[in-house]
Structure formats: structure tokens, C-alpha cells
Amino acid sequence: MKPLPERLFPARRRLRLRPPRLRTLEAEDHRTATWLELFYDLAFVVAVAVLGQRLGAAQELPGVFSYLGYFFLVWWLWASHTFYADRYDTDDLVYRLLATTQLVAVAIIAASLAPGVAASGTAFAVGYTMSRFALLLMYWRARRHVAETRALVSGYLVGFGLGAALWAISIFVPDTARYTLWAVAIAVDLATPWLMRGEQARAPLDTSHLPERFGLFTILILGESIAATVIGLSGHEWSSASIFAGVMALVVATAVWWLYFDNVEGVVVRRTAAVARTWRPTVWIYSHAGLAAGLGIMAIGLEHAITASGGGPFDSFETWVLVGGTALATISLSLTHLASGDETTWAMHNRVARARAFAALGILALGLFGMTASGLALGIAVILVGTAAIGVTRDA
Numbered sequence: 032m033k034p035l036p037e038r039l040f041p042a043r044r045r046l047r048l049r050p051p052r053l054r055t056l057e058a059e060d061h062r063t064a065t066w067l068e069l070f071y072d073l074a075f076v077v078a079v080a081v082l083g084q085r086l087g088a089a090q091e092l093p094g095v096f097s098y099l100g101y102f103f104l105v106w107w108l109w110a111s112h113t114f115y116a117d118r119y120d121t122d123d124l125v126y127r128l129l130a131t132t133q134l135v136a137v138a139i140i141a142a143s144l145a146p147g148v149a150a151s152g153t154a155f156a157v158g159y160t161m162s163r164f165a166l167l168l169m170y171w172r173a174r175r176h177v178a179e180t181r182a183l184v185s186g187y188l189v190g191f192g193l194g195a196a197l198w199a200i201s202i203f204v205p206d207t208a209r210y211t212l213w214a215v216a217i218a219v220d221l222a223t224p225w226l227m228r229g230e231q232a233r234a235p236l237d238t239s240h241l242p243e244r245f246g247l248f249t250i251l252i253l254g255e256s257i258a259a260t261v262i263g264l265s266g267h268e269w270s271s272a273s274i275f276a277g278v279m280a281l282v283v284a285t286a287v288w289w290l291y292f293d294n295v296e297g298v299v300v301r302r303t304a305a306v307a308r309t310w311r312p313t314v315w316i317y318s319h320a321g322l323a324a325g326l327g328i329m330a331i332g333l334e335h336a337i338t339a340s341g342g343g344p345f346d347s348f349e350t351w352v353l354v355g356g357t358a359l360a361t362i363s364l365s366l367t368h369l370a371s372g373d374e375t376t377w378a379m380h381n382r383v384a385r386a387r388a389f390a391a392l393g394i395l396a397l398g399l400f401g402m403t404a405s406g407l408a409l410g411i412a413v414i415l416v417g418t419a420a421i422g423v424t425r426d427a
Contacts, residue, residue: 050176051119051126051169055237062240064247065122068113071130074137075109076251078144079327083255085146086331090348095328095355101144102324104217108137108162109248110316111191111220115166117241118180118234119173129165136161152209156202163195183230190223228309236312245319249291252323255330256284263337272405273341279408280333283357286415287326290364290387293422314370321363328356339404350407354398357411361391383422390418 054062082105086098112133120126139158143151167188174184197216201209224231260280264273332353339345365387372380397410 047123048125049121049123051121051173053118053177053179053234054120055118055235056179062237064240064243065116065120067122067127067130068116068120068244069247071112071134072109072248072251074134074141075105075248076254078105078137078141079252079255079323080258081141081144083259083327083331085144086328086352087334088146092348095352098328099324102327103320104159104213105137105140106320106323107217107220108133108140108159110320111166112162113241113244114236115169115173117237117244119169119177125172126169129169132165133162136165152206153202156198156209156213160195160198160202163191163198167192167195180230180234183227183234186227186230187223190219190226194220194223225313232309245316246292249319249322249326250288252326252330253284253288255327256280256287256333259330259334260284260337263334263341266338267341270341273337276337276340276405276408279405279412280337282412283329283333283408283415286412286419287329287360287364289419290361290415290422291322291367293383293419311370314366318363318366318370322360322367325356325358325360325363328352329360330356332356333408336404336408340408345404350402351398353407354394354411357415358391358394361387361394361415365391386418386421390414 079102082098082101085101086094089095089098112130136158139161140155143154143158170184170187170191174181174188177184194216197212197219201212201216204212260277263280264277267273332349332355335345335349336353339349365384368380368387369384370380393414394411397407397414402410
């Protein structure tokens with residue numbers, strides 16, 4: 032009789048060295064996220080939660096801008112690794128060790144973003160530098176072993192290498208110069224894929240794996256709204272107003288989920304030379320950054336609304352945090368759908384995009400009326416549910 036572990040896990044295999052290969056050109060019916068990718072996402076969930084704590088303590092607009100800046104830097108780390116894994120992940124020993132290094136780096140980043148005396152720009156730069164150099168090592172392996180994309184990866188190594196060098200230098204300079212170096216580094220990082228877009232067309236992304244990864248990340252950030260509801264309700268004695276606001280917060284989160292996954296399509300990420308509308312993959316990808324950031328801000332706004340409904344303060348700044356974050360998420364949904372689909376579904380997605388855009392404008396308009404916290408949560412829920420209901424009615 033076989034040992035118990037072999038009977039329980041008959042497909043278990045030894046972890047060995049397997050060099051990267053270009054997986055997106057292989058014949059796979061439906062490629063899904065790996066367990067390592069899901070575990071990797073947890074570090075980013077923690078980082079986003081810490082950023083939410085910073086935003087929750089902010090009382091002025093610069094706090095929102097700080098949140099957005101840090102959020103995009105964190106999102107870019109996640110996206111950069113996701114693009115690599117989409118093309119080259121073979122889940123071997125070296126890849127796991129490098130991914131674990133990135134996970135440790137993100138944990139350092141999350142700790143450095145903690146509000147109060149724990150915040151550290153130096154620690155943030157150290158964590159970011161670690162993550163970027165780990166990614167460079169991944170791409171170095173891909174350059175060695177995948178001849179089909181050697182030109183693409185060589186360009187990545189130059190561009191991302193320059194960005195990583197700037198991050199490394201920023202560890203040792205004062206804060207003012209450090210932020211300038213960060214801005215230049217992220218600009219170099221973003222310019223690199225654009226400059227290599229011709230080579231990228233010859234190494235397309237996976238139309239099942241990459242959309243699933245972006246969808247999973249969206250769900251994880253939506254979870255912040257669920258957490259915000261629990262935190263908002265647990266901070267004081269329950270009342271009918273706070274319970275109502277909590278229910279509305281859950282309705283808002285559910286409606287956003289509905290709007291995102293209704294009509295979502297991933298074929299747009301596969302850019303090829305035969306596709307003339309090459310702006311669509313770029314808009315689809317980067318609109319997810321705005322969507323995730325908006326959802327994070329929305330979660331903090333909902334938490335404030337629930338707290339205020341239970342007797343806490345709810346001022347103009349908190350009102351605009353809620354409507355601004357929700358509107359940012361909704362307009363990003365509009366852009367995501369505007370870029371989605373193919374020749375047979377573009378007209379439908381354009382109609383969906385217009386509906387989302389009008390919903391975002393309606394949500395922003397609610398901030399002008401000086402509504403109570405519960406009333407504002409209700410108004411946002413009505414707009415989002417109404418937008419989702421229009422789609423259901425149209426598709427019926």
C-alpha cells in the first residue's frame with residue numbers, strides 16, 4: 032500500500048528547476064491562477080489595508096493625493112509581476128524563491144506605509160528596490176532561456192534596470208530628492224512597455240489567465256468595503272441608522288462587483304499586429320489601477336459614513352472621499368468596458384461604458400447636496416443598483 036501522503040495527493044510532484052518558457056503561445060484551453068499567485072496577492076491586500084489606515088486618518092486633500100501616489104506604486108509592483116508570470120511562469124524552485132523575495136519586499140513596503148512614527152520613506156525605497164531587482168532576475172532568466180522574446184526582454188532589462196537603479200539611489204538621499212527620483216523611476220518603468228509595444232505584440236498576453244488575475248485583484252480590493260462595513264459597525268453601539276448605512280455599504284460593494292463582472296471580456300489583452308485599435312489593451316490594463324484605487328478610497332468613505340450614522344462626525348471632506356472614490360471606481364469601470372470586447376461586441380461595450388460614465392457623474396453630483404451619511408450611502412446605492420438593473424433588463 033502507498034504511504035498516506037501519496038494516497039491523499041497522487042499528483043504531487045517534486046519541485047525542480049524548470050527554465051522559463053513562453054506560455055502564452057502554448058495550446059492551453061483555460062489557464063488559471065496558481066496557488067503561489069494567490070498567496071502572493073495576500074501581501075498586496077495587507078499593503079492596501081495599511082494605505083487605507085493612512086487615508087482614514089487624513090483630514091485634508093493632500094492625504095488623498097498621497098494615497099493615490101502610493102497606491103499606484105504598489106499596484107505597479109503587482110501588475111509588473113503579473114505580466115511576467117502571465118508570459119513565463121513555470122513555478123519552479125528559482126521562480127518561487129524570487130517571488131518570495133518580492134513578497135518579503137511588499138511586506139516591508141506595507142510596514143513602511145503604516146501611519147504615524149512607523150512611516151518610513153527609506154524603508155519604502157528599500158522594499159521597492161528589492162522587488163524591482165527580483166523582477167529583473169526573473170527577466171534575466173527569461174532572456175537566457177526564451178529565444179523568441181529575447182529582444183523584448185532585453186528592452187525590459189534596460190528600462191526596468193534603469194528604474195531599479197533610481198530606486199536604489201533613492202534609499203540614500205533626502206526626502207525631497209527621493210520623491211523626485213521615485214517620479215522619474217516610475218516614469219521610466221511606464222515608458223518601457225510603451226517603447227517595446229512592437230515586440231510585445233509578438234509575445235501576446237493570455238486571454239484567460241491575465242483577465243482572471245485582474246478580476247481576482249479587483250475582488251480582493253472590494254473586500255476592503257466588506258471590512259470597512261464590519262469596522263464601521265463595531266466602533267459604537269448599533270442603531271437603526273448605522274445598520275441601514277452598513278446594509279447600503281454592502282449593496283454598494285455588491286453593485287460594483289456586478290457592474291465589473293457583467294459583460295467582462297478578456298480577449299482585448301491579446302494585442303497582435305492584426306488589431307488596429309491598439310489603444311484598447313493599454314486602456315483596459317491601466318483603467319484597473321484607477322478602479323482598484325477608487326475602490327480603496329470608497330471603502331474608507333463607507334466606513335466613515337457608517338460611523339457617522341452611529342453618531343460620529345461626517346464632514347465635507349469625508350463626503351467627498353466617499354463620492355470621489357466611488358466615482359473614480361465607476362468611471363474606471365466605464366473605461367474598462369469601453370476598451371473591452373472584439374469586433375462583434377464593441378457596440379455593446381460602448382453602451383455599457385456610457386451608462387457607467389453617467390453613473391459616475393450622478394455620484395459626484397450627490398456631493399453637492401449636503402446629505403447625511405445614511406442618505407449619501409443610499410443615494411450611491413440607488414445609482415449603482417439602477418445602472419446594474421438597466422443592464423440586466425437590456426440583456427434579458
